[in-house]
Amino acid sequence: MALTSDDVSRIAHLARLELQPAEQAAMLAQINGFFSIVEQMSAVDTSGVEPLYTPLSAVTDVALRLREDMVTEADQHALNQRSAPLVEDGLYLVPKVIE
Numbered sequence: 001m002a003l004t005s006d007d008v009s010r011i012a013h014l015a016r017l018e019l020q021p022a023e024q025a026a027m028l029a030q031i032n033g034f035f036s037i038v039e040q041m042s043a044v045d046t047s048g049v050e051p052l053y054t055p056l057s058a059v060t061d062v063a064l065r066l067r068e069d070m071v072t073e074a075d076q077h078a079l080n081q082r083s084a085p086l087v088e089d090g091l092y093l094v095p096k097v098i099e
Helices: 005-014 021-043 077-081
Strands: none
Touching: 005 021
């Protein structure tokens, strides 16, 4: 999927960027280069390849050092809400800012 100069202009407008013609040409080349790399990576057949949690596990046996998924702190919900100006049914009430 290659972008055109019009696509880069639209992206720059959405990002509120003002690109000079030379910058726009360079940006077009960079973005299309990125998409080219993504297409090459997508073309690789990865069926049967297990996902790695770290690249090091491809070359050596790495043990996971993850902690148990368990609650380590007491529930202090009510204590935290005592300093809030307005609370109702365990929810913080805030003023409406969008009309």
